[in-house]
Amino acid sequence: MLEGLLQVVIDGCASGAIYAAVALALALVYKSSGIVNFAQGEMGMFCTFITWWLNQQGLGLAAAIAAGLAIAFLVGAMVERLFIRPVASYGEFPAVLTTLGLFLVFNELAPWLWGPENRAFPSLFGNGVLAIGAARVSAESVGILVVMVAVGSLFFLVMHKTKLGLGMRAAAANATSSSLSGVPAPRMFMLGWGFATALATLAGVLIAPRLFLDASLMLGVIVYALAAAALGGFTSLAGAVVGGLVIGIVETLASNYVEFIGSDLKILVPLTVLLVVLIFRPTGLFGKSAERAV
């Protein structure tokens, strides 16, 4: 009984780690540019396709993934520079609309370039099963967790222990003051988008083996990731990660143990959790209130 629970929890953590990665990407972009990138999942899916294609051309899986992440970085930076920056000053609605337009573009660009069929995507971790005590846990879930913890730690180190990370955080918090101190704020925004897209691509690469690769790969993930980032308050990177893990675990537990929910209603779980949280804390669990007392 307990072994079953452990399996479910670990699977939930693995899903949660995926959502956390995309939620982190969303929070990063929100911190830099002040907008929610509804296209984040699709951009990750597109670059996962590129990774797949490189692998098909003969590049080893690890090398293809590395190259895919680098390309994702460039794609993210270019999107910020070319499409987001010009409309940044127009207001919230135009920015949201632009990301929705990007959503459509990336969502359709993939099947246009590579066809609409479903594809198998090789797994970094194989199909094996690990034994932890009496429990059986999939190697893939454990692998995903390990990778995400490593990437998350690396990301945290970069953001908090390097000059670049300091510049990015400063520009995101106060672009004006940072510029006056010589931080090239526009470049920092591009980097933020670059990292975010790389994160989303990593998420795509990690779930593609399980879900098969086609244009709908990240459609489920983005909803969970949005809920997770909102749960974390959007302004907190750590909050996004926590939100992702919470949602992943709750969703997996609910769909496994609550009869009524099953697998078709499980998408409602994060949305309900989010709604409940927002009713009590309109800026998310860790978000800072942007309200000014008037």
Next chain:
Amino acid sequence: MMNVRPDALRWLLTAALTAMALSGAAGLGSFYLGQITVAAAYCIAIVGLNIVVGVTGQVSLAQGAFFAIGAYATAILRVRYGLSFPVALLATGVVTSLIGFVAGLPALRLRGHYLAIVTLGLSVAVVPVANRWSSLTGGGAGLNLGQVRVPPWIGLSPEQYLYVWGVMLAAAAVVIASRVARSPLGIAMSAVRDNEIAAMGMGVDVRWVKTGAFAASAFFGGVGGGVFALSVGFVAPENFLPTLSLLLLVGVVIGGSGSVPGSILGALFVQFVPDYAAALDKHLAGVFFGAAIIVFIRFMPEGPLAALAALYSTGHRLFFKRRST
């Protein structure tokens, strides 16, 4: 300076367009009639979305959900209770606006992007709930509204009959929403959009304006969905994917956010362009569609009508400047 009375121009245009559209009932084949009826349904929904997004400035991705709820409500009322068109549509509007009111309550506390996400959640919830709640919705198979029975004293085919209904309702929606937008309530809504804190200072009860706007948008969304259901004759979960909300938002953008008459343009675009574009290549069409949104927002954030108006006034100014020297 040349000064055409804007009100007169507006009425003239509305009347002319409506007359033109109605005459189409005679001339157009049943396939096109059906297409335009659906466009009319979208138009009503887009008018509603314009109220929330364009006039009040809140971001709503829930219009597709209200459209779906309206479609199902009308289907159920027709199939199960045999209600007539106007009664069914009115009841649908009331039901969806109540739901919109309730949904609007969180809107009071949430800012832009949170609201977008929660409303997106509503749209995402439609398909799973519709599939599950099969006792009400017919589940995955959906509900069949059956053939429309045209009253015998009206000598029109079913498609023509539905077409007239659709166009009349769309015109009514545009007119009503335009009047509201220009009324004190509408001005209060614009005040909330432009500067919420200033609006509060001016004595605008922001809470009611926001919730009211949501309820109103839901009303129109629901009625639009009802027209859709009547026109297509069939409702099933697959008609109401979350992308519908995105499509309706595109309609608002193309027509010009805040421009109620622009909703007509937006509806026509949303109904016809994807189909024609898809005839070339389904996915490339999608790419161009998305690119169109990006381009429109970048270069015509107020919509093509406003851009044309700006062009007109610039040209006008230049022309008169030159003449006076």
Next chain:
Amino acid sequence: MSLLRLEQLSSGYRNADILRNVSMEIGAHECVAVLGANGAGKTTLLRTISGLLRPSRGVIEYRGSRLPEAPHRIAALGVAHVPEGRGTIAGLTVEENLRVGAYTQRSRTQVEADLAQCYERFPILDEYRHRPATYLSGGEQQMLALSRALMARPTLLLLDEPSFGLAPKIVHLVYEAIRRVIAEGHLAVLLVEQSAELAMSAASRAYVLKHGEVVGAGSREELRGSPGLSDAYLGTTGYHA
């Protein structure tokens, strides 16, 4: 050659110019004050120099050449602007704020040395170095803002109302630091203040702005002596000797 030269500079927001045809010069080791009542354009002037506002007309010459457009490029050339409201970067600690100030500096040993000097100058910052910068009081944040600007080793320091909203004792501390920095002789300071007395305790001469235009210039004695300028000179609020 003067360090900074403004000629017929006009600048403002949207369609309204706040500054009009302002001309002034600052030498490499001077402290020059810009005085005037509220709304005279003093803050606009500093924001135009530091690149936050683009001028509509006129010339800004720094070290003999035109300034670039982007604020971070201007900052990299040695112009440090301490804005009104201090500009504390929320979400970062006190020390991180200071290190952001040193963003353009290449030498790590230099940065550490500057950091140590800053803590020596303002021990309170040392005490709070790893706390969120927003925990500091108004006066402490002013010290932080000044220090952050100095970490960039600027040649031109723009100070916008450093005394604003501060208790007299704190103002005294802040101005002591400003005078010390000027005495060290490495930079020029353009100091905006509403209180003429306060500004002239650090500056050697001043320009007086009224409705966006320069209506007078000179040393303290020269300005005091000119009757028509005295209300512009004194400003509407502030300290009087």
